[in-house]
Amino acid sequence: GENVEQHPSTLSVQEGDSAVIKCTYSDSASNYFPWYKQELGKRPQLIIDIRSNVGEKKDQRIAVTLNKTAKHFSLHITETQPEDSAVYFCAASLPRRTGGYQKVTFGTGTKLQVIP
Amino acid sequence: DAMVIQNPRYQVTQFGKPVTLSCSQTLNHNVMYWYQQKSSQAPKLLFHYYDKDFNNEADTPDNFQSRRPNTSFCFLDIRSPGLGDAAMYLCATRTIGAPTEAFFGQGTRLTVV
Numbered sequence: 001g002e003n004v005e006q007h008p009s010t011l012s013v014q015e016g017d018s019a020v021i022k023c024t025y026s027d028s029a030s031n032y033f034p035w036y037k038q039e040l041g042k043r044p045q046l047i048i049d050i051r052s053n054v055g056e057k058k059d060q061r062i063a064v065t066l067n068k069t070a071k072h073f074s075l076h077i078t079e080t081q082p083e084d085s086a087v088y089f090c091a092a093s094l095p096r097r098t099g100g101y102q103k104v105t106f107g108t109g110t111k112l113q114v115i116p
Numbered sequence: 117d118a119m120v121i122q123n124p125r126y127q128v129t130q131f132g133k134p135v136t137l138s139c140s141q142t143l144n145h146n147v148m149y150w151y152q153q154k155s156s157q158a159p160k161l162l163f164h165y166y167d168k169d170f171n172n173e174a175d176t177p178d179n180f181q182s183r184r185p186n187t188s189f190c191f192l193d194i195r196s197p198g199l200g201d202a203a204m205y206l207c208a209t210r211t212i213g214a215p216t217e218a219f220f221g222q223g224t225r226l227t228v229v
Contacts, residue, residue, distance in 0.1 A: 032215030043206065044159065051215060091156055093215055101211060102147060103171075104218055106158040116146040 002027040004092050006107030012046045013080050015116050020077045024072040030075035032093040033066060033073050034104075039086045047088075048075070087111050119143050122207050122221035129228055137192040137224045139207030145169050148190045149218060150182060151206040159206055165190065166212070194226075202228045 003026040013019050025033075031052040036044035050057045050064045050073065057064050061080075066073040079085055090107040120141045128137040139148065147169050151159035163172045165184045179201070181193045194201055204225050208218040 041225075043222050045220070046217040049217060075229075095215065102212070102215065103161065104149065104162070104208075104210075105140050105161065109156075109158050 001096060002092055002103065002105040004090060004105050004107040005038070006090050007108060009108065010111045012113045012115060015080060015082060019075075019077045019080050019102070019112055021075045021088055021090070021112075021115075022072060023074070023092075023107045024070075025092040026071070027094060028071060029094055030092040031095045032102075033064070033089050034093070035062075035064060035075050036089045036091065036092075036106075037086045037087065038109075044089060059082075060104055074100070077112075079111075081111060082114050082116050085112055085114045092115060120207060120209055120219050120221035121144070122205075122224050124224060125222060127224055127226050129226065131198065131228055132196045135197055135200070136146040137205050137226070139190045139204075139208075139221055140188050141149075141207075141209045141219075142188070143209055143211070143219060144187060145209035145219075146187070146212045147218075148184060149206075149208040149210070150192050151208065153204045153206055153223070154202075162192070163202075166213050178220070197228045199228050202226055 006023045034049040037047045038044045048062050050066050061078045063076040088110045093104045123138050149164040150162045153159045162176045184190045204223045206223045207221040210218040
């Protein structure tokens with residue numbers, strides 16, 4: 001099955017600096033890579049995603065890059081703000097197979113702290 | 117408006133007493149997932165449905181079962197909760213076809229006493 005590793009487990013940055021979180025996946029068949037932000041006691045919420053036919057995607061201060069050959073993808077947050085403080089999870093999704101399902105496997109999470 | 121609704125938000129149960137958590141969705145999504153999330157850990161997939169097709173993860177304990185009577189509702193049954201089953205339980209839904217995000221409910225925090 002799919003295995004997703006995520007680094008670092010904790011990350012502290014000064015407000016205004018950039019933050020980078022990296023993930024690797026094991027199954028080359030994975031074709032969809034979402035990133036979720038989870039605040040304490042709340043549900044995971046999608047912040048950005050990328051499909052396997054795209055190398056990079058950007059949405060304002062957030063960008064994701066994907067290297068299919070190396071099987072790794074990264075989240076980049078620029079101009080960090082205190083409200084960016086949360087736990088971030090990467091995930092990888094396998095495509096539908098016979099019988100039909102799209103399994104989503106999460107990375108281990110990164111606790112990001114933005115220091116004002 | 118909430119699209120994936122989990123009830124209750126907080127559940128306290130006694131050790132060994134069966135408990136059921138519920139999830140409903142208004143998105144008409146084919147796929148529904150149940151995740152277990154313990155403190156400071158990633159959500160761990162327990163099982164999921166593609167319509168009525170049930171898929172169990174190999175390491176999901178037999179103590180956990182699920183029912184999906186229709187597209188909108190899905191239940192997680194814990195037959196004999198142990199202290200180690202205390203966690204946040206997250207339900208998520210997803211459409212099929214081109215890969216898209218999974219929508220999560222608010223979760224049910226289960227306490228076992």
